[in-house]
Amino acid sequence: xxxxxxxxxxxxxxxxxxxxxxxxxxxxxxxxxxxxxxxxxxxxxxxxxxxxxxxxxxxxxxxxxxxxxxxxxxxxxxxxxxxxxxxxxxxxxxxxxxxxxxxxxxxxxxxxxxxxxxxxxxxxxxxxxxxxxxxxxxxxxxxxxxxxxxxxxxxxxxxxxxxxxxxxxxxxxxxxxxxxxxxxxxxxxxxxxxxxxxxxxxxxxxxxxxxxxxxxxxxxxxxxxxxxxxxxxxxxxxxxxxxxxxxxxxxxxxxxxxxxxxxxxxxxxxxxxxxx
Amino acid sequence: xxxxxxxxxxxxxxxxxxxxxxxxxxxxxxxxxxxxxxxxxxxxxxxxxxxxxxxxxxxxxxxxxxxxxxxxxxxxxxxxxxxxxxxxxxxxxxxxxxxxxxxxxxxxxxxxxxxxxxxxxxxxxxxxxxxxxxxxxxxxxxxxxxxxxxxxxxxxxxxxxxxxxxxxxxxxxxxxxxxxxxxxxxxxxxxxxxxxxxxxxxxxxxxxxxxxxxxxxxxxxxxxxxxxxxxxxxxxxxxxxxxxxxxxxxxxxxxxxxxxxxxxxxxxxxxxxxxxxxxxxxxxxxxxxxxxxxxxxxxxxxxxxxxxxxxxxxxxxxxxxxxx
Numbered sequence: 001x002x003x004x005x006x007x008x009x010x011x012x013x014x015x016x017x018x019x020x021x022x023x024x025x026x027x028x029x030x031x032x033x034x035x036x037x038x039x040x041x042x043x044x045x046x047x048x049x050x051x052x053x054x055x056x057x058x059x060x061x062x063x064x065x066x067x068x069x070x071x072x073x074x075x076x077x078x079x080x081x082x083x084x085x086x087x088x089x090x091x092x093x094x095x096x097x098x099x100x101x102x103x104x105x106x107x108x109x110x111x112x113x114x115x116x117x118x119x120x121x122x123x124x125x126x127x128x129x130x131x132x133x134x135x136x137x138x139x140x141x142x143x144x145x146x147x148x149x150x151x152x153x154x155x156x157x158x159x160x161x162x163x164x165x166x167x168x169x170x171x172x173x174x175x176x177x178x179x180x181x182x183x184x185x186x187x188x189x190x191x192x193x194x195x196x197x198x199x200x201x202x203x204x205x206x207x208x209x210x211x212x213x214x215x216x217x218x219x220x221x222x223x224x225x226x227x228x229x230x231x232x233x234x235x236x237x238x239x240x241x242x243x244x245x246x247x248x249x250x251x252x253x254x255x256x257x258x259x260x261x262x263x264x265x266x267x268x269x270x271x272x273x274x275x276x
Numbered sequence: 277x278x279x280x281x282x283x284x285x286x287x288x289x290x291x292x293x294x295x296x297x298x299x300x301x302x303x304x305x306x307x308x309x310x311x312x313x314x315x316x317x318x319x320x321x322x323x324x325x326x327x328x329x330x331x332x333x334x335x336x337x338x339x340x341x342x343x344x345x346x347x348x349x350x351x352x353x354x355x356x357x358x359x360x361x362x363x364x365x366x367x368x369x370x371x372x373x374x375x376x377x378x379x380x381x382x383x384x385x386x387x388x389x390x391x392x393x394x395x396x397x398x399x400x401x402x403x404x405x406x407x408x409x410x411x412x413x414x415x416x417x418x419x420x421x422x423x424x425x426x427x428x429x430x431x432x433x434x435x436x437x438x439x440x441x442x443x444x445x446x447x448x449x450x451x452x453x454x455x456x457x458x459x460x461x462x463x464x465x466x467x468x469x470x471x472x473x474x475x476x477x478x479x480x481x482x483x484x485x486x487x488x489x490x491x492x493x494x495x496x497x498x499x500x501x502x503x504x505x506x507x508x509x510x511x512x513x514x515x516x517x518x519x520x521x522x523x524x525x526x527x528x529x530x531x532x533x534x535x536x537x538x539x540x541x542x543x544x545x546x547x548x549x550x551x552x553x554x555x556x557x558x559x560x561x562x563x564x565x566x567x568x569x570x571x572x573x574x575x576x577x578x579x580x581x582x583x584x585x586x587x588x589x590x591x592x593x594x595x596x597x598x599x600x
Binding site for chain 1 (some may be wrong): 329333336337338339340349350351357358359360361362363364365366369370371372373374376377378381382384385387389390391392393437438440478585
């Protein structure tokens with residue numbers, strides 16, 4: 001079906017090599033994709049996937065957290081505990097989507113050879129990882145807001161400081177999405193990536209929602225090691241009449257720090273997974 | 277344009293675990309040497325597991341070879357694998373990175389990640405979708421398309437953001453004839469206008485014979501022949517392929533048929549024989565007359581195809597190549 005004889009092609013006849021092996025002028029390379037434009041392109045493409053595949057899962061994430069709060073309503077008796085439950089349930093939405101679903105996504109992409117698509121494009125690894133992480137963090141916004149507002153009404157907490165979620169969602173989102181992406185890209189098999197994501201989410205659920213005062217020491221330590229805890233605490237502190245903003249800032253700073261480190265690890269893991 | 281020297285890649289042995297048998301060490305590419313010239317459609321032909329995809333993954337910088345070199349347009353791809361992405365466009369067998377995007381967004385995003393700015397990416401996207409006849413389904417998600425349409429959409433994404441070399445791994449799998457023609461017309465246009473070179477992986481011999489300028493036949497990681505399709509077929513020009521299909525079973529009580537059996541490759545009721553022309557004539561005379569004819573369901577005589585070349589060259593996989 002090919003109708004063009006090779007001899008009439010522009011640039012000379014067949015068999016004439018334009019560069020001698022090992023020497024001669026190398027051809028000009030195509031442009032490299034720059035960090036921010038390609039990050040924006042990946043982000044936009046990932047957001048559009050939500051319309052096709054993710055909306056049912058976002059409902060599940062929200063209903064799960066609302067359900068937990070309704071269950072805890074009968075158990076919780078003090079205001080402090082109510083604050084932990086509402087803050088914890090809100091951050092569980094972030095953990096479910098950013099950690100669990102992102103780990104699954106990257107695990108499957110890696111196992112199916114889908115990473116080849118990105119690896120044969122001149123795009124910086126950070127654009128792919130950060131674009132996907134940012135998109136998954138964005139998926140959590142509606143669910144987290146609904147959960148937080150519902151929880152405040154259910155437990156009679158003030159709605160005045162809900163704006164802190166504007167900081168909590170991206171920072172906790174960065175930390176958890178970075179962990180999720182790293183798990184997905186490092187796990188040797190996709191089932192393991194799913195398992196790690198599920199375990200991470202279960203940890204965020206158990207250690208984040210239950211009030212810490214009743215936990216044994218070792219569990220508390222585990223709670224302190226989990227990055228989502230700092231998002232929960234930052235949010236929980238803002239329910240008070242006079243929140244200690246310095247401590248809130250420290251908590252959010254921990255989230256940001258973990259976010260930077262985990263996203264850097266995820267970027268390294270992507271580079272490692274893409275070229276074998 | 278693209279020179280491959282002594283390319284070797286060995287996959288390590290996998291130890292057996294609790295009941296599961298181990299996998300021995302596999303040499304996926306074994307001292308492969310190739311020269312692809314500018315503007316040609318160069319094919320890699322071989323059965324499943326011959327090492328075609330491993331070779332392509334090494335050409336595209338996705339897989340580091342154990343030894344050997346790949347040079348594309350003067351760039352050393354083994355030392356600088358990241359440069360491959362700026363020289364070539366690759367269409368792999370998997371579409372999972374694009375599956376949940378619309379056709380339009382898949383093409384546009386790929387263009388953006390190939391370094392185009394937003395306006396260029398949209399412009400090239402529209403042009404390529406129009407060229408391939410994908411405009412009517414531009415708004416549909418790849419996942420919702422048929423296999424052939426999805427493949428065509430991935431091919432479209434590979435064309436957005438022009439590259440001097442296209443590496444296509446079985447691009448027309450599952451496509452209908454209209455889509456296939458759109459693919460080869462798009463390839464030819466780029467060849468005529470810009471001198472684009474194509475490296476094509478295929479195990480479809482019909483396609484190989486019609487579109488390729490030259491073809492390398494791979495078997496067990498080695499290049500066992502490399503020539504034009506016509507040149508390869510000349511190597512077995514002295515042979516004719518005879519295929520016999522028996523109604524029930526072969527009439528082995530006919531002595532001439534019993535003799536033919538020794539030279540036949542049997543596959544159920546079908547016998548395939550490669551014979552010199554006069555032998556073929558005698559064989560046909562035997563089976564179309566007398567007792568043998570009563571047992572015969574169908575027979576064909578054919579000049580050799582690339583499949584026959586492959587088998588004549590000693591291709592290990594006796595099942596041959598896909599003919600479709």
